[in-house]
Amino acid sequence: MKIIAIDGSPHGDSGNTALLLEEFVGGALAAGAEVERVCARDLDMEICCSRMHCWYRTPGVCIHKDSVTDLIDRMALADVWVLSTPVHVGGMTELMVRLMERTVRLLSPRFEIHNGRTRHVASPYASHKAVALISTCGYYEDGAFDPLVSQVIDLARSHHRRFAGALLRPHGLALRFMQANGFDLQPVLEAARMGGDELIRNGIMSEQTLAAVRQPLLSKEEFVSMMNSAFERRMGCQAGRTPGCI
Numbered sequence: 001m002k003i004i005a006i007d008g009s010p011h012g013d014s015g016n017t018a019l020l021l022e023e024f025v026g027g028a029l030a031a032g033a034e035v036e037r038v039c040a041r042d043l044d045m046e047i048c049c050s051r052m053h054c055w056y057r058t059p060g061v062c063i064h065k066d067s068v069t070d071l072i073d074r075m076a077l078a079d080v081w082v083l084s085t086p087v088h089v090g091g092m093t094e095l096m097v098r099l100m101e102r103t104v105r106l107l108s109p110r111f112e113i114h115n116g117r118t119r120h121v122a123s124p125y126a127s128h129k130a131v132a133l134i135s136t137c138g139y140y141e142d143g144a145f146d147p148l149v150s151q152v153i154d155l156a157r158s159h160h161r162r163f164a165g166a167l168l169r170p171h172g173l174a175l176r177f178m179q180a181n182g183f184d185l186q187p188v189l190e191a192a193r194m195g196g197d198e199l200i201r202n203g204i205m206s207e208q209t210l211a212a213v214r215q216p217l218l219s220k221e222e223f224v225s226m227m228n229s230a231f232e233r234r235m236g237c238q239a240g241r242t243p244g245c246i
């Protein structure tokens with residue numbers, strides 16, 4: 001099974017989301033997958049011009065010639081797209097959006113109706129393939145992921161791919177901080193690895209595994225207090241200048 005795992009965080013390998021992606025990829029490799037990792041930050045990536053030249057003027061061929069051109073060709077063939085992105089403004093990062101816009105050339109402009117909904121026609125092979133999501137967010141609550149999960153489910157549907165689950169870590173902003181301060185992240189990291197293993201062996205990540213990745217490691221009050229102390233240490237609190245400081 002061929003996976004393309006795309007890290008859409010501006011922090012790349014040093015980010016919180018990459019902690020989970022690293023484990024997930026380890027689990028997928030151990031289960032026998034072939035994995036290509038892509039760091040969106042490092043791509044030379046033009047913005048989709050939105051004039052749909054890839055539909056009408058040169059069908060299937062993008063007007064841009066950059067490192068994304070070949071990547072999209074490989075994505076068309078990959079069994080699984082693993083989209084790894086922190087929550088930014090409720091959804092995926094600008095880097096990930098920019099890349100996903102470029103995948104429009106894999107679709108035809110023609111519409112069809114599937115399960116009562118319109119969508120563009122895609123390759124008939126796409127329905128055997130999948131999309132999975134890995135994400136961290138800043139807020140404590142799982143609900144912070146809701147718009148992103150809807151966005152990725154919709155994207156999978158547009159590409160006729162099956163949605164294979166979302167490996168989500170709320171209050172992920174605290175992950176590296178917690179790691180540096182002696183919290184035991186092992187249960188979360190082991191579950192992320194299990195997610196990679198399950199996706200390859202079973203085609204889907206189990207709810208038990210996803211719940212283990214989401215498990216709270218501290219209370220909401222402890223989280224707020226820990227993060228506020230960390231923020232104040234970093235920025236200093238200047239009344240009248242720092243938002244939230246009185």
Ligand SMILES: Cc1cc2nc3c(=O)[nH]c(=O)nc-3n(C[C@H](O)[C@H](O)[C@H](O)COP(=O)(O)O)c2cc1C
Pocket residue numbers: 009010011012014015016017018086087088089090091136137138139144172173174
């Ligand atoms: C520009 C920006 C927007 C963000 N928007 C949200 C948001 O809407 N909701 C949220 O819970 N966290 C938000 N965050 C916090 C990140 O999701 C969180 O810090 C995440 O763990 C960062 O992952 P990374 O280290 O892999 O980049 C935002 C962070 C940035 C930089």
